[in-house]
Amino acid sequence: MSKIKLTTVTFKGTAEQEKQLRAMLNEEKSGAHPSVMAALQKAQAIYSYLPIEVQTIIAEEMGVSLEEVFGVATFYSQFTLNPKGEYAFAVCLGTACYVKGSGEVFDKLCSTLGLGDGETSADGKYSVSATRCVGCCGLAPVMTVNGDVYGKLTAKDVPDIVAKYKQA
């Protein structure tokens, strides 16, 4: 598994979010097969990431240890312990994209934004990640920004795309 990067951002969860979280956990607990993983998925939908504060609540409510929750949270790549940037850039490093040069696209993105894989800029605006196949292999190489897909890219296209979001 890849390195675990712990966040340095202070937790800013609201009372409303916590209410949602507890309601969700109550529902999850009452099901036939309560699942820590499902709880984490729903918690991430509420907070957009999984700070240790949220994991602690999950552990208490589900009656399991924090280690167990942390273990699940760090096992799956979709779970993020770091808040993602306002604009989340992700380059596909799946096979179809890789053989068509997505590695170079990724390097270019990192150097353009000055960020590495899994990092978020200090102002919280941009984040970079490498993803697995997003299922648009016909458009390889592919990059996504908050779900918008850019296909058939070369490294040369990257600065323009980044500039678009810098202006936004």
Next chain:
Amino acid sequence: MFRSSILICGGTGCTSNHSQEIREEFIKELKEKNLENDVAVIGTGCFGLCAVGPVIIVYPEGAFYSGVTTADVKEIVEEHLIKGRLVERLLYVDKHANSHVKALSDTNFYKKQTRVALKNCGVIDPENIDEYIGCDGYQALIKVLTEMKPQEVIDVIKASGLRGRGGAGFPTGMKWQFAANQVNDTKYVCCNADEGDPGAFMDRSVLEGDPHAVLEAMAIAGYAIGSHQGYIYVRAEYPIAVQRLNVALKQAKEYGLLGKNILGTGFDFDLEIKLGSGAFVCGEETALMTSVEGHRGEPRPRPPFPAVKGLFGKPTILNNVETYANICQIILKGADWFSSMGTEKSKGTKVFALGGKITNTGLVEIPMGTTLRQVIEDIGGGVPNGKKFKAAQTGGPSGGCIPAVNFDVPIDYDNLISIGSMMGSGGMIVMDEDNCMVDIAKFFLEFTVDESCGKCTPCRIGTRRLLEYLDKITTGKATMQDLDDMEQLCYYIKANALCGLGQTAPNPVLSTLRYFRDEYEAHIKEHRCPAHVCKGLIQYKIDPEKCKGCSACSRKCPVGAITGEIKSPFTIDPMKCVKCGQCMATCKFGAIVKE
């Protein structure tokens, strides 16, 4: 009644290319022209030709338009739908015929395929159960529940010769029989929609294009083995597939085709969707079950096999999406029909996701026994840009690379294994002369190192050591002894890893070693990467004949490695060069070369 219908691909490739906006534009345009009651606009699943998307088909003519944009909508409505004239310029160009082709079925890409699992993909609206029912949907379930005993269902599946499409090719009927033989009140039917092979999207397309086929087949499996609850485990990266599955589930329950007392036959079967969260190992059957239970998705030792003790400790069957997509048709058309297709030991068809250096990237379904040549040249349209084919990779991180010498081997489970690869779930990535095979092996090893769950040592540590050898080779620091040691390590990992992930992790290395040993040796003995890919071994040079001395490259160079006098040839200092390639991208005269 509609006089025409417009089918717009709503698969992931085309959706990313704004096919949803095109659909809205059509609806708007038709409304303006008061044609909304004459022309139907239907969103479908993947047509297969993702490379030329977004694609649409207009019936009754069957005109196949590719690369459509919202700006083209008005013209299609005015010319085609009002005046009845095809919009020539948007018709798909067939590379073989070198001309515009009217219908999808006339393309070479389509003609050589046989569609079973993809029968309804790109044909029906996946979000409308009535269209599925209109194409014999749920007939197989009705037949099974009203006319057949559970054992008869299993016998038909056995006789058809269907083997699992998820990779290993285990006979499906036999798997069902094991679970049916268990005496237990609670059993489970699971569907593996984790599709972890990076570069494969067959299962996704089936779920997006024909979700009911999977639901129906799972209910049939439930009846056959005596289970009343199923789970579909889907990758979180597939939001459209999840949404369509949810819609399909809701509709099937409303119609009484799932849930309690299905169609009054007394048979109960319910289904639930479980989301993955991005872990390749969760495609492995025991890990998948641990993950459905909500834990870290680590595999469990077998035996006990899932058919005996699976999900929540109960007898469980797990099948792949495409396996299920074949079931209903086998029930309706019979085992003989199915087994008439394919080779002696591999019956039916197989869907492949064609990708990489190939003209027609997309989805293809071929009878087992089709040769690689037919897939790559006839259907795939060959390697683009006049480059030379080097290898086709199948089986993803567990598979291997097939070189051109095996072009005429009929594709089936056993042949692929004997040439050092495997069927896998159906990713087929084509590589040309610009791809370095050592680099590709390294790419897959990076993947497995990243995805190894860490439970067993041969995989956790062994794959890391393998990657270190590959690193040494690609940076020119390895010896021939390292190559031998690396090969030894491969066999050790295969023999000792706990689950399929580790046991197959060395395959990309072994198969490239088998067919492309010369490339490995060039890296080691000559410190040379024949395909000019491995950064540690290439050098950028300026051809003094071509250089005009414009200084553009030297201004771009981030490390100041390029110097020279204006109007005379510049030079690159290899000690400073970081091989970022920006100079090459900048030079307008093609004076910079990689060696």
